[in-house]
Amino acid sequence: MHPLTRRACHLYRTNACILRRSIRPNSFASSAFITQGLRCHATVVSHTVPSLTLPCLEAPDLNHAEDLDHVGRISEQLERSGMLKVSLGFPDEDSNYLKKLLVSLHRHRGHQLPISHSATRGWFWDVRPSETNFQAKNHQARSETMNEFPWHTDCSYEDPPPRFFALQVLQHDRCGGGTLSVMNVDKLSELLSPEARSALLAQEYRITIPPEFIKDPEQKDIIGSVFFTNPRNQSTMIRFREDILTPLTDRASRALVELKEALLKEEVQAHSTVHLKSADLPKGSIILMDNRRWLHARNDIKDPERHLRRVRWDACPFETVSV
Numbered sequence: 001m002h003p004l005t006r007r008a009c010h011l012y013r014t015n016a017c018i019l020r021r022s023i024r025p026n027s028f029a030s031s032a033f034i035t036q037g038l039r040c041h042a043t044v045v046s047h048t049v050p051s052l053t054l055p056c057l058e059a060p061d062l063n064h065a066e067d068l069d070h071v072g073r074i075s076e077q078l079e080r081s082g083m084l085k086v087s088l089g090f091p092d093e094d095s096n097y098l099k100k101l102l103v104s105l106h107r108h109r110g111h112q113l114p115i116s117h118s119a120t121r122g123w124f125w126d127v128r129p130s131e132t133n134f135q136a137k138n139h140q141a142r143s144e145t146m147n148e149f150p151w152h153t154d155c156s157y158e159d160p161p162p163r164f165f166a167l168q169v170l171q172h173d174r175c176g177g178g179t180l181s182v183m184n185v186d187k188l189s190e191l192l193s194p195e196a197r198s199a200l201l202a203q204e205y206r207i208t209i210p211p212e213f214i215k216d217p218e219q220k221d222i223i224g225s226v227f228f229t230n231p232r233n234q235s236t237m238i239r240f241r242e243d244i245l246t247p248l249t250d251r252a253s254r255a256l257v258e259l260k261e262a263l264l265k266e267e268v269q270a271h272s273t274v275h276l277k278s279a280d281l282p283k284g285s286i287i288l289m290d291n292r293r294w295l296h297a298r299n300d301i302k303d304p305e306r307h308l309r310r311v312r313w314d315a316c317p318f319e320t321v322s323v
Contacts, residue, residue: 151242173306
């Protein structure tokens with residue numbers, strides 16, 4: 001173990017992790033819990049609604065990434081709840097399972113292939129602390145620090161942002177840090193006033209592209225909205241990262257303040273948020289998420305050797321979401 005890791009971990013005791021969440025009953029379709037082949041990974045405890053579960057699939061070998069039944073279950077679960085865990089039963093330091101799975105989702109389920117991260121990086125981005133060896137030359141990405149990363153949408157500066165992202169855990173945080181938190185966007189939007197929701201739907205925000213993710217030197221930002229409405233079911237979708245978001249009108253500014261206040265409300269934290277610790281996502285785990293229906297965040301990293309690998313895909317316009 002790295003010396004820094006040993007010092008950081010010497011007081012940490014591993015405990016069983018209970019995943020706790022209270023969420024309205026229809027946030028997850030009930031069919032999510034009877035899908036053949038899915039098992040309960042962690043019980044979601046609620047004092048007001050029946051217990052729910054985080055769906056989990058096993059991938060015993062690499063061939064599962066091209067198995068049509070396995071690929072179909074993943075696609076269907078992402079449609080239902082927008083969140084799924086896959087547990088790999090084999091070593092995969094090169095993320096070959098994800099590469100093959102994304103090609104299978106493209107061929108058989110209509111998902112668009114992954115987008116590149118920057119002008120110099122392709123499909124995959126390594127999420128790990130680094131003080132000198134940055135993946136984008138002279139720019140350190142926020143994901144390359146050990147600091148917390150507040151609520152955000154991945155790739156919110158893309159037009160459109162990718163619909164899905166996945167994180168493969170190559171080394172979990174062995175010192176108790178790096179908890180991944182996710183928040184249901186529909187529940188969050190219910191706490192906003194009609195005026196705020198209307199303003200957030202308007203293209204009245206400048207979204208700055210972080211320097212490490214610039215692909216075209218001539219384009220440093222985009223103009224867009226924070227909220228979108230799914231034309232199929234009228235659910236709310238989001239594109240949000242506070243530190244790169246600038247409101248361009250008074251009403252846009254007021255709506256952004258209201259949104260940030262809502263993110264801090266106890267009701268949101270209690271009824272729409274899931275916290276996934278290292279015990280929930282150990283080495284060999286992959287979490288796949290709907291990037292538009294769930295915000296996510298992480299707390300401070302405590303293990304300097306924590307290492308995740310990220311990929312983003314299906315960057316289709318909001319009006320033509322693939323099925």
